[in-house]
Amino acid sequence: MGDFDQHVTADYLRKAAAALREISELSYALLDVQHAASVLDIGCGPGLDVVPMAKMIGAGCKVTGLDISEEMLANARAYAGAEGVMDKVDLIRGSALPLPFVNACFDAVRAERLFQVLPQDQFPPARVFGEMTRVLKPGGRLVLVDMDWGSASVDFPDLGLERRFMNIFAQKCRPNGYSGRHFKRWMLEAGFADVTTQAFARVMENLNDCPLGAWLADDAVKQGAATAEEAVFWMNTLREKNAKGTFYACANMIVVAGRKCYDALA
Numbered sequence: 001m002g003d004f005d006q007h008v009t010a011d012y013l014r015k016a017a018a019a020l021r022e023i024s025e026l027s028y029a030l031l032d033v034q035h036a037a038s039v040l041d042i043g044c045g046p047g048l049d050v051v052p053m054a055k056m057i058g059a060g061c062k063v064t065g066l067d068i069s070e071e072m073l074a075n076a077r078a079y080a081g082a083e084g085v086m087d088k089v090d091l092i093r094g095s096a097l098p099l100p101f102v103n104a105c106f107d108a109v110r111a112e113r114l115f116q117v118l119p120q121d122q123f124p125p126a127r128v129f130g131e132m133t134r135v136l137k138p139g140g141r142l143v144l145v146d147m148d149w150g151s152a153s154v155d156f157p158d159l160g161l162e163r164r165f166m167n168i169f170a171q172k173c174r175p176n177g178y179s180g181r182h183f184k185r186w187m188l189e190a191g192f193a194d195v196t197t198q199a200f201a202r203v204m205e206n207l208n209d210c211p212l213g214a215w216l217a218d219d220a221v222k223q224g225a226a227t228a229e230e231a232v233f234w235m236n237t238l239r240e241k242n243a244k245g246t247f248y249a250c251a252n253m254i255v256v257a258g259r260k261c262y263d264a265l266a
Contacts, residue, residue, distance in 0.1 A: 023200055023253055024049055027110055027143045028056060030196070030257035036107035039063045040135065042096055043114035047076030047089075054085035064090040064106070066099070097123050099131045109136045112145040115179035125176060129186050138262040142192065145255050147202070149177035152251035154212055156237060161230060168225045169216045180254030192258030204249040207242035212249050 027049075033039055033056045044050050044065030054063045067073050073091050080089045094100040096111075096118065109132050115125055136142055149170035156162040170177030184197045204210040217234050220226035226234075241247040 020202070020253065023145060023255060024052075024112065026198075026255060027112065027145050027257075028053055030143045030255070031108040031110055031141045033057060033108060036141075037061045038106045039108045040101070040106045040110070041065045042099070042109065042111040042132065043067060043117075044076060044091070045069075045072045047079045047091070049110070049112060050076060050089055050091070051080050051083050051085055054080065054088040055083070057088060062088060062090055064092060066092050066094050066096070068093065068095055096128050097131060099135050101135045103134055104137045106135055106140060107137055108141045108143075110143040110145070113147065115144070115146050116149070116174050116176050119175045125179065125182065126186070129190070133190055133260060136260045138260055140260050141257060142187070142260060143255065143257045144180075144183045145253065146180040146183070147177070148180035148199075148252045148254055149174055150181065152212065153249065154238070155241065155246070155248040156234075158233075161234070165212070165216055165220060165226065165234060168220045168223075169212060172223050172225060173211070173216055173219045180252065183254060183256035187256060187258040191261050191263055193261050195256065195258040198255045200253045200255070202251050202253050204251075205247060207238050207247050210247075210249050213238055 031039065031053075033053050036057060038061065039053055039057065041050050041053070041063065044067050047065055050063050050065040057063060065073070065076055067076070070093055073093055076089075076091050077086070080086045080091070092100065096114065111132065115128070118125070118128065132142060149166075152166045152169065154162055154166070184195060187195045204212070207213045214235060217226070217231040221228055221231045238247060
């Protein structure tokens with residue numbers, strides 16, 4: 001696992017959310033938030049999706065945000081309060097495994113960029129997905145959004161080194177860098193209906209807002225997956241491209257939605 005906690009802050013998540021706003025809004029539509037009485041956002045962070053969804057639901061309805069970090073939840077409370085939606089929001093500190101909710105208690109459940117950051121030895125993906133299915137009502141909607149970092153690419157002159165660094169990021173810097181590509185199979189194997197899959201290219205044109213720069217280079221050297229000379233070459237090349245305005249990187253964001261059938265596996 002990479003040094004995730006050193007890189008992901010509320011400000012980082014706000015920047016990422018702004019870049020992915022259209023995808024997040026698509027997830028709300030796929031959840032049919034406007035017609036849901038109870039919505040769960042797992043790994044809600046500073047409430048960047050909880051608040052918009054709370055504005056969409058009706059009176060007497062609730063959006064529940066769950067996060068393990070009290071600091072993130074404090075940011076979420078401040079945001080919900082400033083936007084005047086605290087009466088429609090519950091913010092709970094808790095883990096994705098197990099989820100601290102009874103069976104079949106939510107009309108809609110979503111998780112965005114969650115699976116890629118969960119250490120698989122502590123949070124086996126199949127068990128986390130099973131928990132999401134458990135707390136979802138029959139007929140309810142589940143939407144999962146995450147990166148497939150195995151699809152990442154960077155414009156770089158040494159293609160062999162670029163491929164090696166991309167593999168390092170997906171396999172070493174992310175606890176579950178390939179998570180997005182599994183969602184369709186999980187839902188179908190669990191008996192979900194109306195499963196849809198969409199992929200969106202996340203284009204990154206500023207090295208300073210891209211995780212494939214210093215974060216990757218530092219982790220690659222720390223884990224013995226690259227030499228210090230290769231890391232310096234990587235960063236010098238990318239910085240030069242960034243200064244010229246020619247930096248380019250891309251990775252696929254995957255959005256999968258489905259409806260829980262009455263006989264779906266929990």
